[in-house]
Amino acid sequence: MVVHVSREGQGLRERKKQETRIALSWAAIKLAVERGLENVRVEDIAATANVSPRTFNNYFSSKGEAIAARHLDRARLFAQELRRRPASEPLWEAIKNSVLTQLSLGQDYGDGQPDQQWQTGIRLMISEPSLQGEMLKANAIAEEELAAAIAERTGTDVTRDLYPRLVAGATGAAIRVAMDQWLRADPPVSIRPLIEEAIGRLAAGLPEP
Amino acid sequence: MVVHVSREGQGLRERKKQETRIALSWAAIKLAVERGLENVRVEDIAATANVSPRTFNNYFSSKGEAIAARHLDRARLFAQELRRRPASEPLWEAIKNSVLTQLSLGQDYGDGQPDQQWQTGIRLMISEPSLQGEMLKANAIAEEELAAAIAERTGTDVTRDLYPRLVAGATGAAIRVAMDQWLRADPPVSIRPLIEEAIGRLAAGLPEP
DNA sequence: GACCATTTCTGCGTGTCACGCAAAAATATG
DNA sequence: CATATTTTTGCGTGACACGCAGAAATGGTC
Numbered sequence: 001m002v003v004h005v006s007r008e009g010q011g012l013r014e015r016k017k018q019e020t021r022i023a024l025s026w027a028a029i030k031l032a033v034e035r036g037l038e039n040v041r042v043e044d045i046a047a048t049a050n051v052s053p054r055t056f057n058n059y060f061s062s063k064g065e066a067i068a069a070r071h072l073d074r075a076r077l078f079a080q081e082l083r084r085r086p087a088s089e090p091l092w093e094a095i096k097n098s099v100l101t102q103l104s105l106g107q108d109y110g111d112g113q114p115d116q117q118w119q120t121g122i123r124l125m126i127s128e129p130s131l132q133g134e135m136l137k138a139n140a141i142a143e144e145e146l147a148a149a150i151a152e153r154t155g156t157d158v159t160r161d162l163y164p165r166l167v168a169g170a171t172g173a174a175i176r177v178a179m180d181q182w183l184r185a186d187p188p189v190s191i192r193p194l195i196e197e198a199i200g201r202l203a204a205g206l207p208e209p
Numbered sequence: 210m211v212v213h214v215s216r217e218g219q220g221l222r223e224r225k226k227q228e229t230r231i232a233l234s235w236a237a238i239k240l241a242v243e244r245g246l247e248n249v250r251v252e253d254i255a256a257t258a259n260v261s262p263r264t265f266n267n268y269f270s271s272k273g274e275a276i277a278a279r280h281l282d283r284a285r286l287f288a289q290e291l292r293r294r295p296a297s298e299p300l301w302e303a304i305k306n307s308v309l310t311q312l313s314l315g316q317d318y319g320d321g322q323p324d325q326q327w328q329t330g331i332r333l334m335i336s337e338p339s340l341q342g343e344m345l346k347a348n349a350i351a352e353e354e355l356a357a358a359i360a361e362r363t364g365t366d367v368t369r370d371l372y373p374r375l376v377a378g379a380t381g382a383a384i385r386v387a388m389d390q391w392l393r394a395d396p397p398v399s400i401r402p403l404i405e406e407a408i409g410r411l412a413a414g415l416p417e418p
Numbered sequence: 419g420a421c422c423a424t425t426t427c428t429g430c431g432t433g434t435c436a437c438g439c440a441a442a443a444a445t446a447t448g
Numbered sequence: 449c450a451t452a453t454t455t456t457t458g459c460g461t462g463a464c465a466c467g468c469a470g471a472a473a474t475g476g477t478c
Contacts, residue, residue, distance in 0.1 A: 013445060013454070042435070052457050057436060091417065133342030136349060140341070154417060159393075162407055163418050165386045170415065173378025177371055184368075198371055205414020206379065208300065208363060209372050222425070222474060251464070261428050266465060 021059050021069065023049040028066040029121050037063070037128050068125065068134035075142030078102045082149045091154060092203035095171055099195055123183060143172045174198040230268050230278065232258040237275040238330050246272070246337050277334065277343035284351030287311045291358045300363060301412035304380055308404055332392060352381045383407040 027048035031040040042063060046053040060066040081098040089097070125131040147168035151158040158164050178194040201207075236257035240249040251272060255262040269275040290307040298306070334340040356377035360367040367373050387403040410416075 011446080016445090017455080041433095054437095054457055054459090055455085058456075061436070063435090132349070133346045136345035137342045140345060156418060161418065162386055162390060162403070162410065163415075165389070166383060166407060166410055167415060169382025169386055170379040170411070173382050174375060177374045177378055180374070181371060194371075198375060201371065201375055202379070202415070206372075206376060206411070209365060209370065225474090226426080250462095263428055263430090263466095264426085267427075270465070272464090 020049060020051060020055070024051065024056060024059055025066050025069040028063060029070060029124070032063075032067060032124055032128075033120055037067075037124070037131070062134075064131050064134040067121075067131060068138045070121065071125065071135055072138035072141060074102070075138055076145060077105065079142060079145035079149045082146065082153070087153065091150070091167070092199065094153070095150075095167075096196060096199045096203075099175060099199065100192060103191065103195070119183070122179065126183065139172055139176065143168045146171065170202050171199065174202050229258065229260060229264075233260065233265060233268055234275050234278040237272060238279060238333070241272075241276060241333055241337075242329055246276075246333070246340070271343075273340050273343040276330075276340060277347045279330065280334065280344055281347035281350060283311070284347060285354060286314065288351060288354035288358045291355065292361070296362065300359070300376070301408065303362070304359075304376075305405060305408045305412075308384060308408065309401060312400065312404070328392070331388065335392065348381055348385065352377045355380065379411050380408065383411050 024045060028040070028045045031044055031048060040063065042056050043053050045063070045066065046056045049056075056066070060069065078098055081102050082094060085094040085098060125135040143165075147158055147165045150156075150167050151161070151164035154164065156164050175195065175198070178191065178198040182189065182191040182194050233254060237249070237254045240253055240257060249272065251265050252262045254272070254275065255265045258265075265275070269278065287307055290311050291303060294303040294307060334344045352374075356367055356374045359365075359376050360370070360373035363373065365372050384404065384407070387400065387407040391398065391400040391403050
C-alpha cells in the first residue's frame, strides 16, 4: 500500500528493527518478573515477541543484555536531554533538570502504574547477579554519551581533559546512589528529592556534613 | 609435622583455598593474554592450575569472573588502605594517598616488569566486551567497601546518609577516568600524576576549567 | 598416631546458550 | 516488475554453568 513514504525515522526497515528490539526487551523483562529469570528460556522470550529463537541473538547476545536494554535506552535519553537544555543554564542545574525531566518522561511508558513497572525492573536487575553486570555496562555506555554532551557544553575536549568524564562519572555515581537509597527506603519515598540532594551535593563540591 | 600452628591467616585450609583461587585467576589471565580469551577453555585454565575442571566452577562462575578476580583483590586493598591512614589526615588527602600507596604495592607482584603485566590485564578487560561487565562489577563491590570505610572515617551512616556513597562513587569514577586516560595515552605516561589530578579536582569540588 | 567431623575436590550428567553458516523471506531501489 | 540489500530463520556445533554424590583431604580430639 505504501509507495515511497519512507523518511519518518529512517525507513520502514529501521523502524521494524527498533520495534522488535523493544518487543524482545519488554518480553524478557515481563517474563523474568513473572517467573524469575532462571525460569525463562531464550526460546520463551522469542516466542513472546513473535520471532524465531535465532533472531533473538541477532539483537542481543544474552538474556541479560535484552533486559538491560530498556534501562540503557532510558539512560541514553538523559544525555540527549542535556543537549537540549539552554546554554545559559549553569552546568549542574542543567544536569539536575535533565535527570528530573527524563524521570518524568518515563512515567507514561507502558500500561501499568507509572513507574511501578520500572521500579520492579530495576529491582530485578539489582537482585540477579547476572544482571548487575549488564546494568553497570549500560550505565557506563550512558556515561560516555553524557561525557560527550558535557564536553560539548563546556567547550572541553573529551579525549584530552579529564573534566568532562569526571563530571559524567560523578553524576552517574550520584544517580546510582540516589536510586539505591530509593530502592531500599522501607517506607517508600519519592525519588526526586533524592536525586536533587545527590546532585546538589555534587554541585556544592561534596562538603563534609 | 605441624601440630597447632594454624593461626597465620585462618589455617591451612583457608590458605590453600586462596592459593588455588589466585592460581586459577592468574592462569586465566595468562592464557587469555597469550591466546586471546575466546581460545581459552575453562578446561585449559583448570589444567594450568592443576585442578579439575569442575573445581574451577567452585571458585568462579565464569571465565570472566576469574580474570576480574585479581582486579577485585587490588581494588579491595584500596579500601583497606584507607582504614589504615591516620585520622588526622583530611579525607581527600587520605583517599589520594591510599590509591597511590596501593599502586606502589602492586609494583612487585608477579615476575615480569612492574606494572606491565597489570596494564596488559586491564587492557584485556577493557577490550573484551564480556569482561567489561565483570570489571565494572568488581569496581562496584570495591566501591561498597570504600563507602563503608569513608563512613567510618567521617562518622556518617552508610545506610542513611548519601554522603559516604557519593564520595565513594565519585572516587571510583575518578580512578576509572584516570586509568582510561592512562591506557589511551599514546606516548605512554605515568599513572600517578593522572590519579593525583583526577582526585585533586574532585577534592576541589570539580571547578569548571 | 588413630579416629571422626567437616570441608573441599572430583567425575558425570543435563539443560541452556552463543554463534557460524547458508537458504528463505522481506524490503528497498530503479 | 526486476534486482540488490538486509533481515529472518533453521540447523548444527562446541562450550558452559550447575546439581548431585562419592572420594579425598584437612582439622581437631582422645
